[in-house]
Amino acid sequence: MASSIETNQALCNSRGESPGLCGLCDVRDHSVCVEFGPREMAQAERTMARRTVARKHAIMSEGEPNDSLFVVTQGSFLLSKYLEDGRRQVTGFIFKGDLMGVRPTQQSAYTAEALEDSLVCTFSHHYLDEVAKTAPGVKDRLIARGQNEYHRAQDHIVLLGKKTADERVSSFFIQLAKSIGQDLGEGRLEAPLSMARQDIADYLGLRLETLSRTLGSLKSKGIIDSISRKNVVVKT
Amino acid sequence: MASSIETNQALCNSRGESPGLCGLCDVRDHSVCVEFGPREMAQAERTMARRTVARKHAIMSEGEPNDSLFVVTQGSFLLSKYLEDGRRQVTGFIFKGDLMGVRPTQQSAYTAEALEDSLVCTFSHHYLDEVAKTAPGVKDRLIARGQNEYHRAQDHIVLLGKKTADERVSSFFIQLAKSIGQDLGEGRLEAPLSMARQDIADYLGLRLETLSRTLGSLKSKGIIDSISRKNVVVKT
């Protein structure tokens, strides 16, 4: 799962406070663009494409080439990989402030599809390479983001390799709530759920039915306060 | 698991063919150093430390700071993470030509310990940042390596989340043989095993006993030709 905004920075920021679209962007401070100087900012506003992605539509597909970096400014995405026989593994969820496509590639390693109507800023890597010549911090930020992806993947590996169904489900919801939830007080956190049960099950390496049963068990244990299709409240 | 040398490049290479130690290094063309010019090479040979790591000794520890990049020139390493109660998940194996520590960090995400007496070149990230000023390709190489790690981790996630014990074990040995094995002809590949059964089981998210039984089953199916403590021959 992706750890949204808090700790990391994404790509956009105007050091010279230009009042353009980027100047108003609410993920700017957490993105690659933080590294852009006023000149790059102005150029970015012309060069960069803002793109809407409709629910269920892919912005990257496993095996297809991709030469852009995407910064999610609204909405959320699901990352997945398929085995030849159609079994699907969800490898991550992406939220506002997260990046996709840290490196250009002939064959994307995974598919990224929108879980809801979403909005992304796209930067071609060709353009980023240019920017990097005068703003070297951009590359460091990409390295850092890439490492974050890797570390999240390692946590996911531990979850799948060593945790029980109960542990997987509670780890997932607690992490989700901590990363995108809001505090309701009394140690309760509420988070919106843009993904379906099947998506969560495919992320956790469980069957839909097992997830559903486990959810019931966690509710009775008080770890999960309430859960509906679109919302969850967890206690910590 | 790490995909050794073939496809990727690591860090070292003398474009100006200096006949120093680096000039003789057999992983040079696959490493970061490929990007170094003659000047950087000469400097590297003075600055960089070659270090031996004894079997079972850690070169990085989960939670401990690390500010160096390691290039494995001999031997192999095991990467692992632990849950609070001591359960261990092996997140990867590292072989000759692979990198560890792509980014400096206050808290390493995992532990890396030598599976056999090994040899690494260590570059401080402080030094690499200097080099990057005149050899910008170094950063790109680190981004690329970081992404490779991430993609391998995603494959690992699919293995743990969706594959059966049989599939996990055969995937593991086939990938191992393809990456570090040598061709015996007739579609047979032989690879040395520097890790114990327990290490492999912890990598595959299986119990030792399940791995052992599965190995027997794969032998009778002909997917594994033979396997001992130190060697495996797989048929493809």
Add this chain to the structure above:
DNA sequence: CGATAAGTTGACATGTCTCAAACTGAGTGG
């Protein structure tokens, strides 16, 4: 308010785990 997709619950099957015992092979010393 009916139609359809999404989620839950039930009963049973099975793959993997658990615990215990037996085996194997490399090193050591008599």
Add this chain to the structure above:
DNA sequence: CCACTCAGTTTGAGACATGTCAACTTATCG
């Protein structure tokens, strides 16, 4: 060159967590 040892590995029998398949319930949306 033969016990002896000890860690590593394999085998056995039974338990249990999760998977499977089917029926049922609940949300969502025209």
